[in-house]
Amino acid sequence: MRFRHPDGTTVHLGYCSNVHQAEDLEGVIAQLAEYAEPVRDRLGVDRLGIGLWLARGVVTRLVDEPGELRRLKNELAARGLETVTLNAFPYAGFHREVVKKDVYLPDWADEARLAHTLDCARVLAELLPDDVERGSISTLPLAWRTPWPAERAETARRALDRLTAGLAGIESDTGRRIRVAFEPEPGCVVETTAQAVRELRGLDPDRLGVCLDACHLAVQFEEPGAALTRLADAGLPVVKLQASCAIEAADPADPAAHAALRRLAEPRFLHQTRTAPAAEEQVRGADDLPDALDGELPTDTGPWRVHFHAPLHADPEPPLRTTADQLSQVLTGLLGGASAACDHIEVETYTWSVLPEPPADLAGGIAAELAWARDRLTGLGLKEDHL
Template structure:
């Protein structure tokens, strides 16, 4: 979907296809018919944005064979779909039985990450609608926090300079500007907006910036207005917003809350858990560079927190579990939907639009305690939720002629 901000900016709203399992081109094309087009029809819109996740084998095929790239472009168009953004955070194997920390490999100290990201940018330049101002690619925040010695940090920083140069070359060749956003995530080298300013400040702002995931921001207990000011002061544009909600237990000592959380502690994805710092806590990690240093304690997975890694009260827990935007989790748990609403307001509620790519990214539908029987209906409901929050801020739907 496209919406118009009062300042005239076209804001693209879509959903991320990493919720679907496919690591070959045939599977990606099948997704468009099985899920994306039905979502568009549920919403009764003429055009729907899909933020594609294209695993390394798919990208390799598309870069090597222009006919396949043309096929994908035609499939999108024929189904009333468009792509202005790619999610290049997972490299491959995102739907294996166990993913956990493997999702951060290869990291930005590995040549394979740079090559994959530039290949994604080339593919996106070919898929962009003719009237789209630019495209965006989201990527991991350098790597998992450890091991991250100085040598790897230096190698990664040099790779980012080469990334900017590669994006400039793609623009010179194609006339299409592609920007890459690094996505701060709990447990990574860049976990918070403070760390983003520290590690990513000074990059080329025309081509490199931040992909802000609202779930991750909430898990870190970062206040949206302050976080956005921090990024702006560091000269880091919000290239893309991933509209996502975390799960919150307001009273983690409540047996009902712990039982509900236990049902979310599943084996595929990592569910980092954070709580505001309590000086009586023992055994929890104190992430360096939190929004106010020492403001939060955390564990690398929900099971660790439940097994004693975090204090069970009185402060709330927030869990990196992407919850559907429009639906409440099992009581007494709740989501951080209010926090996401504040992020949207901070980016788009003022006289100027500070982000023009929004991607609903709930990849966890299949690992919910009760998986959906109607996935297109759930995705459509999430997009409607996001659209309604944006129109409440004064944006207007832009219907194609």
Template sequence: MRLRHASGETVHLGYCTNVHPAEDLAGILAQLDTYAVPVRETLGADLLGLGLWLAAPVAAELAADATARGRLRTELAARGLEVVTLNGFPYAAFQAPVVKGEVYHPDWTTTRRLAYTLDLARVLADLLPDDAARGSISTLPLAWRRPWDADRADVSRRRLDELAAGLAAVERDTGRPVRVAFEPEPGCLVESTGQAAALLSGMDTDRLGVCVDLAHLACAWEEPAEALARLRAAGLPVVKVQVSAALEAADPAGSADALRRWVEPRFLHQTRAAGCAGAADPADPAYAADDLDAALDAELPGRWRVHYHVPLHAPPEEPLSSTLPVLRAALAALFTGPEAGCDHLDVETYTWGVLPEARRPRTDAELAAGIAAELAFARDELVALGLTPGGRSGSAGVPAVGEQREPRGGVERNEVPA
């Protein structure tokens, strides 16, 4: 979906497809019909944005084959779908039975991560709608926090220089600018905006910047307006925002039984107690654990926030809650000024398949309905801040964007499984 900021800027809102497991072109096209088209139709939108996730093998295949890229663009346009951003954080197998720390490999000390990201840039340059100002790719914030040393830091800096040069070459070849956004995440080398300012400053900010994931921001216990000001002061542009919410427990000891229902084997659920905000190291074990079960065993003190992307429209059952107040504060800080603070927004709830059993979608249709309800929620939050539905009209086979119609069938925030 496209929205217009009061400044006249077009703001793109879509959902991230890393919730789906397909890792080849045939599977990706199939998931468009199974999920993306029903989501668009439920919302009554003429055009739906996707934050496409392409695993490394299919990214390499598409980067090497202009005909395949053209086919993908055509298939997207025929379904009323557009892509301005890619999720380049998971390299492959993101919906495998066990992912955990594997999602951080290969990291930015490796040529494989560089090659994958430049493959994505070449693909995205050909997928961009003709009237899109730019493309964006989110990626991991250099590496998991350990092991790390001066040699790894030097290698990663060289990789970032090579990345900027590669993105410049893509723009020369295609005429389309693509920026890469490093996404602070709990447990990684860059977890907070303070660490981003310290470790990412000095890179080519015409082509490189930051992806602010609002669940991650909440887990770092950062105040959104201050965090965004910190990035601005460091000269780091917010290239992309992932509109997400984390799990919160005001009384972890009293909520232990409820929290244990959220422990699962696929993803890491890094947990941070409120005291981490004042710690020199946000991953200090006095306030932090690298997974939810470890936090329960350690009995971390105070209120907790858990890196577990929960459906925006359907808060967890009491006594648990979500970090929607952080999400709202961040969106207000981004969009109530004279200019839009970011033009690429992705709803990224990739955890639908590992939610507690009673909240998990049972069918493809239920998953599509849940994604549509999340997007409706995010759209309504942005409209409440003064953005208006619609934007520049599409081209090259992409349908024109009209005014947003009322959701077909009356999508409400809490009426679908979560």
């Protein structure tokens, strides 16, 4: 879906396809018919944005076989779908039985990460709609925090210089600008906006910036207004917003909250958990929800927030709640002013399949999330842009 900001900016809203289990081209094309087109129908719109997640093998095939890339673009168009952004954070195997910390591999000190990201940029430059001049790609925040010795950090920094040069070359070849956005995430080298400023300041803002994931921001107990100001003051653009909500337990000592959290402690994905910091203290946390529940995180210091992407529109099992209010504040901070500070918004709830009660109607759930986001955008004064 496209929206027109009062300043004239076109703002793109879509959902991320990493919710779907497809790691070959045939599976990617099949999911467009099975899920994405029905989502568009449920919303009653002529055009729906889909942020594609393409596993490494799919990207390689699309780069090596231009005819297959044209086939994918034609399939998108035939189903009323468009792609302006890719999620290049997971490399492959995102729906294995156990993913956990493997999602951070290869990291930015590994040559494979640079090669994959530039290949994604080549693919996206061809998939962009004809009337769209630039696209975005989200990627991991350099690496998981350990081990991260100085020599790997320096290797990663050099890779970012090569990334900038490679993106410039793609723009020269295709006329399409692709920007890469680093996504702060709990537990990583860059887990907060302050760390993003420390690690990423000085990069080319026309090609590199931040992917702000609202769930991650909330888990780290960052105040949205202060976080956005910090990035703006450092000259780090918010290239992409992942519209997402975390799970919050207001009283983690409550047996009912503990039981509800235990039902979310599933084995596939990593669910970093943080507790509210006291004055002048750092946020305390556990790397995974089971660790927190087993005593690694105190229950008497304040709320817990969990990196579990919860559906935007629905309440979790009581007494748990989501951080939807924080997401609304992020949307207001980015798009509620005189000018648009971000133009790519991607709903990224990849956890539907690991909910305690997975939905029978996934397309309906995704459509409901997008409708929630659409209502927030129009409430900020944006106008839906129809074909």
